[in-house]
Amino acid sequence: MIVPLHAGVALGDLQHLGRPEAIAVALIDTGDGLGLVDPGPSSCREALEGLVADFGARLDDVRHVFLTHIHLDHAGIAGSLAQATPRARVYVHERGAPHLVDPTRLLDSARRIYGAEMDRLWGEFLPVPVDQLVVLQGGERLSVGTRRWRVAATPGHAVHHVAYLDEHVGVVFTGDVTGEATQHGTPALPVTPPPDIDLEAWRPSLDRILEWRPESLFLTHFGEVRDPHRHIEEMWKRLLEWSDTVRASLEHPGSDDARADRFLEEQVDALASGLEPEQVKWIEQDAIRSSWFGLARYWRKKLAPPVVPVAAPVPPA
Template sequence: MTDVYQLSNRLYIIDTYDLKRKGRTASYVLKEDELTIIETSASPSVPHLLNGLSELGLSPDDIKNIIVTHIHLDHAGGAGLLLKHCPNAKVIVHPKGAKHLADPSRLIKGAKAVYGEKFEQLFDPILPIPEDRMVIKHHGETLKLSDSCTLTFYDTPGHSRHHFSIYDSKSKGIFSGDTLGIYYNELKKEKIDFILPSTSPNQFDPDEMLQSTSFIENLDVKEIYFSHFGVCHDPETVYSSIRKWMPIFLQAGEAGFQSITNNDFNAAVQAVEKELKNRISTYLTNIGVPENHKVYEILSVDCQVCAMGLVDYLTKKK
C-alpha cells in the first residue's frame, strides 16, 4: 500500500507508513532538474518510498539528492538503505549529524534502549552511509535544483542540535522536520489545524525551539511542510501553537516530575505522560473532538516520547 499526494506540479508527498500508520511520516519529492527527496523515514518505509516513486514514473537512478532534516531514525533511519537503490544520489545532512550517519552505532544503541524488542520491527536495518556520498550543509548554505528553485538550509535547533530546516525558493515554503512540531493531519477533516511541540529525547531545548520558531517566522514563509504530516497553509497558526503549548508541556513536565519521590526515570515518564494526556484531551474535548477520535491513537505514542524528552530535559536542568 502506497499513497502519493500531489501538492503542485513539482512537489509530492509519499506516505511512508512509519510505525505502519497512514499519515504518520512524509517523504517529499521535488521534481526539479535535480530530482530530490526530503526525509526517508525508517528502513521499513523504504519500499513505500520506492513504490511511490514508481507511481510517479520516477526511477531511483534519477535521484540526485536525499535530504534528511535530522538524524532521528523516523527521519533518516532508512537513508542508508535507500542510498543502495540510488546510485547517483548523495545524502545531505546537518554538520552535527554526519558522523552518526557514517557510523550509526550510537543511533542503534539509543533506539534499542528506548524501543527494546520492537527495535528490529521498527528500524532494522540501519546502514552506514559512506562519507564520500554525504554532503554537509551549514547554516545559510544553498543547493540549486534548477534555474527557478534553490533550497536554503537553516540551523534550527530545539528538537535536536543536528537539525536544519529547508526553505524552498519556488513555493516559499519550508520543510520543518520536527522543529515546528507535529501537525495532526487526522483532524484536518474537522478543519482543525492542531500542532504540538515535539519534545523527544535527548537534545530537546525549549528556549532553542522558541528561538527557531521566531527565526522561521521572520523568513515570512507561505507554507510549512511537516514531516509528521502534511502541509499547513497558515504559518501563523503553527507559530502561535508552539508558543501556546510549550509552557503547557513544561508545566506538565514539572507537575509529573515533582510527583515522583525518587529518581525513577520510568515512573517520572509515566507521570509526565499522564499529565500531558490530560491537558491535551481536555483541550480537544473543549473544541469538540470526541474521545473516540482516531487522533488519540497517535497522540498516545507521541505523549510517551514527549514525556521522555521532558523528563530528560528537567533531569539535566536540575
C-alpha cells in the same frame, strides 16, 4: 498515493506499520533527478518505492536526499538509498553527519529505547558513504537543479536539526521543529522525545523560519500547513505549557512511567474537550507520552546542581 502540493512537489504517505498519516515524505522534481525530504525508515521501503513510482520515477533516480535530522523515522533509509545509488547526495547538519557515517552510537541509543521492537519499527540503518554527504551548518543557499533552496539551523527538537526553504514555491520543510498536526483539524502539538530537547534554542529556530515568510510548512508528521504563523505560535504556546506541566510533575512522588501516563491522560482529555470523537483518534498518543520523557530530561539537566571541580591538594614544599 501521492498528493501534488506545488509545481514539482508532492506529499507521500509512508503508511508506517500500516498506519495512515504517521510519516510523510516530500518528493521533489529538482530538474537534476529525484529529491526526497526525510525519506523515512527502512521499514517503509516498499511504500516509498510505490510513492516514487506514482511520482513517475524509480528509487535509482534519487539524486538528492535532504534530511532535517537523523532520527530513525526521518532518516533510517538514507544509507540504503545512498549505497544503492552512488550518484545520490545526502544533505545533513554537521553534527548529524558523523552518525550517518558510523551509526553505532545512534543505533545503540535507539535500541535502549525500542528494545526488541527496534527492527520491526524501523528496519535496517546502513551507513552513508562519506563522499556522498553534503554537510550543512545553516545559512547555506543551495542550487539543486532548477530549484533554489535555503538552509537554516533549527535546533530545539534535536541539536542537529535543519529546515529547508524552497524559494520557488515558498514551502519550508520543517521536520519536527514546528511540531506535528493532522489533516483533520487537530491542534498543533510539540514533538519532544529524548535526548536533546533545548527550549532556549527552540524559539530562535522558529523565528528563523518565520523570517523567511513561508507560504506553507511541510510537516513530517503530517503534511502541509497553510497558515505557518498561526501553527507555529500555537505549537510554541503548547510547548511552554507542556514544559511547565512536566517540570511540576517532577516534584511529585511516583515513577517516571506513572508520571508519563498521567501526563498523557491529562493532555488527551484536554485536547479531546475541543474536538469531535472522529478527530481524537488521529492524535498520536505515543508521541505525547514520549514528549514527557524528553522534557523531563531537559529539566533534570537544567535543574541539576553544578558540578564544582575539586582542586587537587598541593603537596607540601
